[in-house]
Amino acid sequence: MIFVVTGDGEHGPVSITCKTPVTALQQARRLADDGARNVMIDAGGHEYAPADFQRHFIQADCTHPSWAALWK
Numbered sequence: 001m002i003f004v005v006t007g008d009g010e011h012g013p014v015s016i017t018c019k020t021p022v023t024a025l026q027q028a029r030r031l032a033d034d035g036a037r038n039v040m041i042d043a044g045g046h047e048y049a050p051a052d053f054q055r056h057f058i059q060a061d062c063t064h065p066s067w068a069a070l071w072k
Contacts, residue, residue: 003043007036021057025050 003024005016014036018024024041028050032039041053048056 001044003041005031005039005041007031007039009034009036021053025054025058028053 003018003021005018005024005027007014007028009031014031016027016031018027021043024043028039028041032050039050040047041050042048043053043057
């Protein structure tokens with residue numbers, strides 16, 4: 001599945017394509033840290049706020065090696 005992270009950046013809309021849920025959440029966090037607003041993650045045609053995406057896609061597989069790195 002392809003994940004598309006979108007947000008409203010300082011100079012207009014921003015989108016990033018990711019291959020894994022962990023990468024999508026990392027990119028969403030990076031966009032938000034960089035000041036983007038309205039950050040959403042599209043997964044299979046459904047849009048999720050980062051917290052909802054985490055509940056649906058990440059916490060179900062919290063044994064993934066890079067999961068803990070999200071919260072450092």
